Amino acid sequence: MAKPKIDNPLFIKTEKEPQQQIVKEQPPVPQEVLNSQTPKLKESETLKVINSKSLKLPKFITLEPLLVRLRKDQIDFLDNVTKQIMKERSSKNKIERLTKNSIVRACVDAISQLDIDYKEIPDEKELSRRIIAKIENNTQDIKD
Numbered sequence: 001m002a003k004p005k006i007d008n009p010l011f012i013k014t015e016k017e018p019q020q021q022i023v024k025e026q027p028p029v030p031q032e033v034l035n036s037q038t039p040k041l042k043e044s045e046t047l048k049v050i051n052s053k054s055l056k057l058p059k060f061i062t063l064e065p066l067l068v069r070l071r072k073d074q075i076d077f078l079d080n081v082t083k084q085i086m087k088e089r090s091s092k093n094k095i096e097r098l099t100k101n102s103i104v105r106a107c108v109d110a111i112s113q114l115d116i117d118y119k120e121i122p123d124e125k126e127l128s129r130r131i132i133a134k135i136e137n138n139t140q141d142i143k144d
Contacts, residue, residue, distance in 0.1 A: 059096065068104065078103055114138065 070078075078100040085098050096102075114134045121127050 060101070063101075063105075075100070 081103055082098060082100055085103075111131055114131065116130050116134050121130065
């Protein structure tokens, strides 16, 4: 006879006959377990737990997901920048893990600070040209 295989405590299956299922009855649950309740918190106590500063969520959970389609060379660039940042910083500056997503968010934040003319932009190439021009303009202003 084949050795029984137990996948679930409610069912015992034999290896030779997988279609045959034998239901094993569970012992009855004691009434005191059925009647037991977990202690309930008052609403104010629940809010204290939720608002607790000790409960710190990871940064990525607080952000909205966005699918961005990138070319292979753009992904390679982000990979290289990420590796270079991680390699070039000292232990005192390893406050948070910087990822490709971090770099994209930093670029969006930086671009949002630029006063770009958004009128009559026909394509991505022109948008990129205007962003670069504005960055170069701002860099010259800083140097002067």
